[in-house]
Amino acid sequence: MSTATTTAPTPGGTRRPGARARTAPNRPLLGLLGIAAFLLLWEATPRLGVVPERYFPPVSEVLLTLAQRALTAPFWEAVGHTLYGWALGLAIAFVAAVLLGFALGAAPRVRAFTTSTVDFLRPIPSVALIPLAVLMYGTDIRSTLLLVIYACFWLIYIQVLYGVADVDPVAEQTARSYGLGRLARIRYVVWPTTLPYLMTGLRLAAAVGLILSITAQLIIGSPGIGQQITTAQQGNAIALVYAWIIATGILGVVINIGVRALERRVLRWHTSVRGEADT
């Protein structure tokens, strides 16, 4: 952990109550500075002729296009389609992964039995399933869902398995000696132990799910942001392509902020969120 440094203590690392309060306000500021530097670089690159402006418009032009589009209904319709595929896919993956993760986590034999299959299926990129998705569901929303669920499921499932395996044997034994039944032990011992893992899985899956939702629309052509990007590309509307890419980035940031807020709320009792040790 952080040994000698006093300038940037990691939360929970150097246990001084004031440290966190002092570094916290700088973070959004630094974030904004980072964005400003990035935008400046983007604006300058085509303007200075490093890349031809015709093929890489400066950010001011892109943002203007984005602002114009954001006032139209089709823009929000596309955003809605993308969010729909993402949310539904993530929700299904979440529920399935939690149920299966707890069930298999509690049955070590079955878990051992399925490990090799999981290890085989897990690394298969969701995009590789596109031909299968198209064959089964065409350009339907179900194609998008298949890809999103496949990608999100493993991320959450694996975290749940680790979480369930991480239960402190002493806590487990204590619960048993207090006469807690199986369900009560899951409720009071296994669930709280797994929750931080689960939230990590959810956070990873939320980001990956958005990527897959858009990729599916991009390649399969189901309605949404991805399809809009393709249409813009096919029409050689380069500023619009980048406008959609920025919109995607903003969406990603918003989703990440949302999930982190949820994580902080759900885990507000946990040391990683409280930022203090229980000593």
Added chain:
Amino acid sequence: MRLSPALAVAASAALLATAACSPSEEGTNEGELTTVTAGVIPIVDVAPIYLGVDQGFFSDRGIDLELESGSGGAAIVPGVISGEFDFAFSNVVSLIVAREQGLPLTALTNGVTSAGEQGADFGGVFVLDDSDVNGAADLEGLTVAANNLNNIGDTTVRQSVRADGGDPTAVDFVELPFPDMPAALETGQIDAVWAVEPFASTIREAGHREIASNFVDTHPDLSVAAYFTGEDRLAQDPELFADITAALEESLAYAEDNPDEVRRILGTYTEIDEQVIEQMVLPRFPAQINDESVQTLADLMVTDGLIDSEPDLDALLP
């Protein structure tokens, strides 16, 4: 521990709530119209079918046509095979290859035809203005970009090379999406590109040189693409497909006769710049497939090894 399970469930509940307030499926039947779904690509070539919907050529025949603009065509043939699309749009070479692979596809009408004029077609081969290449034969030993390999682009470009007295096997083709071509050409990543509108216009406007009109070199009346369906689907509902074919023919004839209308409709379903729409070279839209030109393509496909034997065109063509 004092954790409420309700809080944890909030995660999934919030997600489900988001899902609940998002756009719903719009698949309601309007009156007595039969809903028909067509798979298209949001490009210039399919302007007639958008015009047909716009002008009511389909609804007049009791057809409520829904256009699904799948991208790049990856989803199109599988979409027709799986029944997702009742019919779709694809280039002729792809159709012949699919047919040779045992997929029972059959053409309904022509889709799009070469403009037929050297140097003024809706697609061509372009090089940088200061390139040493003056004719297609000079492409020997160089790298040419096409949007798909072993498809209509490289097959017809090879024919241009052949017609110009060059050796087509000495040309190296690489796959590159149309949208990436203008930049790849300009930055010198590639020696030549085979591009279609609107990218051909962008390339012309940037001052680059057109060295061959590969469609015209192959056949001045080249049927480049067609509307097609599956044989099973056609046999299932011959009356419906008679109506669809009639509506398509009317749409194509309308587009052929009204280029201004084609340019107008392009502004509605594509994102092409208005100025480019005004200037670009439009293809022709005859309703009938030119069988002779398809035969020429099929022969070239055998010569170039895209397919092993002479295909059965009678089964494919209407």
